[in-house]
Amino acid sequence: MEAIVSRGYSDDKEAIGKRLRRIEGQVRGLQRMVEEDRYCIDILEQVSAATRALQSVALQLLEDHMGHCVAEAVKSGGDEAAEKLSEASAAIARLVRS
DSSP states (O other): OOOOOOOTTGGGHHHHHHHHHHHHHHHHHHHHHHHTTOOHHHHHHHHHHHHHHHHHHHHHHHHHHIIIIIHHHHHHOHHHHHHHHHHHHHHHHHHHHO
16 A cells, blocks of 8 residues: 655645646747747746746745655654755755756
């Protein structure tokens, strides 16, 4: 029997999915803008909006990860705690660089 794994974002899964579908629509809109030879600055503004939307999702996922996965690992202690903290630190570093 397989153990059920709860993810930190489980409670927000529907809202996150909805936000990602909205972002997908934004990206399709960007493709259309390019196909229609729209003004570069208008396209760049929409790229910026889509980027901010993705960053917002990333921050929500990170917050959920820290509040659930990392917090649970820290409570348990040991190697798993250090591993989860290291993963979170690396994810933060990637977000800051993007």
